[in-house]
Amino acid sequence: MEKNKKIRNHISIVAEQIGGGFAALAAVAFGILIQNADELMEVDFSFAEAGRGLMIVGGILLLFIAAAVKQMWTWSKTWIYIDGQTIVIERNTVNQKVNTIGIKNISNINTEQNLFEMIMGTCKIKIDTSSLSTADQTDVKIVLKKADAEAFRRTVAVLLKEAKGEAAEEGLSVVDDHGRETFDVTASTADILRHGFCSITVLSLVVVVVGVGGLIEVLSRLTEEGEVLKTAISSIVGILAAFSFILSAIWDIVKDFIRYFDFGVKRRKDELYIRYGVLKKVEYTIPVDKIQALKIRQTLIARAMGMCMAELINVGMGDDKSEKNSFFILYGKKKDVEEKLEKLLPEFAGVVDAKVTRQPALALAVRAIPLVIYEAVLILTAMGVVAFLEEYRMIVVAVAVFAGIFVPVLVLMDYLTAGIAVDERVLRTADGFFGKTLVAVRYDKIQYVELKQNLPARLCGIQKGSFSLLAAVSMREHDIPYFRMNLEEKIKEKILGR
Incomplete structure (x- = not known):
């Protein structure tokens, strides 16, 4: 794609946006109709009633037409172009707006195709930057013809390398000399x-x-x-x-x-390329140095089977409401996941099977105090409710017994699962109840650490806390389970790079 050449989004974006609004409006109208179906069956549809109905339908159509005109107006006055080392989105409507994105700040370049875009032959480009203020939303969304979208992505990839002082290339390719797609890791049925x-x-x-x-x-x-x-x-x-x-x-x-048919991951130099999807095709191009952390996840079923999977924590992954998970390596045996990790992301090699130090036993003593208070309140509440009820007493007792047992079980499972390890390269924390999640983060990616200590914990010589990453809200804050106070200085030294 030529620099400084102004382009518009493909016209299909107007139909897509209007269609989404029309579908929402139709769903609301259908809900109202169904909710009042019994009354409508008794209505005598006279000429006056029919005219009132036509007026309502006409009003809805006018609103729909007005929305369509507004979208067309906005589309015709919005231009996108590359100016030097920036991407500029210029909107010249009644309120002029210019949004400038520095290419050097790009954390990843994603492309996406839903069914409508596949039919239209278009593709959505989604660009995210390393910005905390926009970590929960995509910074730039551009809809272009498939070939134009690929050209735009390649141009941005080349400029991103130039911004880092690296040799300009054609970007990350997954096609060999014979035109066949090649991946380091793929997934069978x-x-x-x-x-x-x-x-x-x-x-x-x-x-x-x-x-x-x-x-x-x-x-x-x-x-x-x-x-x-x-x-x-x-x-x-x-x-x-x-x-x-x-x-x-x-x-x-x-x-x-x-969702993950046609799954493939490729590593080339300092970039990762991830692709998956059939009904909705998703592609990520991620600079490795923009990856904030690695997450190893296990559900209860996976934990029982000795399976795990890996996710990336990175600005732009997991900020879409429809794509909350940032998949990297699908579920497999720990040994297989570790081998794939060594090939794709050696910067985090060894974290899958690495052990964490379980919380000190005194952590159970610290948690026993609020647990005893909880049990006392639960018993007194149940007794009070049962005293005023003539019916459903057994149900209340059963619920109280279940709640009285379940919460202590959760506390125990958390104690058995949670832990911390302060390695030379990364900080690792684990938590969970029936499932387990391990987060491995390089010290230079930690935004800040907050340590907490109440009176019982201080008396026991332990503390807990949390650390923050540059990521979407759902992946920004991560807990540090209870650890002995002698680890505090070591954590501070690693974060400060001493």
């Missing part, structure tokens, strides 16, 4: 099925079971009513909500079976 199975959480399974049980109960009650059709119509909102609840939980279970 069996790998993706294994990943999907290991990604299942116990909570999702519980939600599905409870949701199905509730739906069956509602439907069984409907069949007992005299006017089944009318009762069903009046209850359809609740039924649809239950279906939505169940389908959401089912999707949470099966999504990883289908």
Whole structure:
């Protein structure tokens, strides 16, 4: 792509934005219609009523047309171009706005194609910078024809290398001399099925079971009513909500079976290229020096099977609401994940099987105080509720017993899982209850550390804390479990680079 050449987003972005708004409006209208279905069935649709309905429909159409005109106006007045070492987005509408992005600050360049964009032959470019203020959103989104998008991405990649003082290249290529795609790590169908199975959480399974049980109960009650059709119509909102609840939980279970087809990762010099997706194609190009940390994750199922997976913590990964996870290496045996990590990201080699130091036993003593208070309040509350109830006493007692046992189990599981290791190159922390998450971060990527110590912890000579990274909010703050105070100085020295 030529520098200083002004381009617009592809015109299809207008249809995509309008279509999304129209779908939302249609969903709201449908919900209102269903909710008032029983009343509408009794309405006598006279000429006046029909005219009022046409006026409402006409008003909605006018709003839709106005929105379309506004989007077209904004599209026609928005230009994108590369000026030296910056990307400029210039909007010359009523309120003129110029957004300038320094190429040297780019943390990663992503491309994405949803079904609509595949049909239109377009591609969305998503560029993120190493900025805390915009870590939860994409800094630049550009929609271009597929070939133009690739040319734009290559140009930015070359300029990014020049900004680092490196030799300009054509960017990261995954095609060999014979035109075939080559990756360092790929995933077979069996790998993706294994990943999907290991990604299942116990909570999702519980939600599905409870949701199905509730739906069956509602439907069984409907069949007992005299006017089944009318009762069903009046209850359809609740039924649809239950279906939505169940389908959401089912999707949470099966999504990883289908989302990561065509998965591939390649390392070339100081960049990583990650690609996956069929219904929604996603590609990441990530400079290695912009990676903030590595996360090794295990669900309960994966932990029982000795499996783990790796995620990257980086500005621009995990900031999309539809892509909360920053996948890097899919679930596999620890040995296999470690071998892939050595090939793709040797900067973090050895963290998969490395041990962390478990919290001191005194951490249980410190937590025993609030736990005793919790149990006392729970017992007194349950006794008070039971004293005023004539029915459901057994249910209240059962809930109280469950809560009284479950919370101490969580405290114990956290103690057995959590730990810390202050290595020469990285700081590693682990936490979790039934699953486990290990975060490995290089000391120079830590923004700041906060250490906390209440009176019982001070008396026991232990403390805990947290550290912050340059990432989206969901991945920014990470806990440091309880550790002995003699480690504090070592952590400070490593962060200060002494």
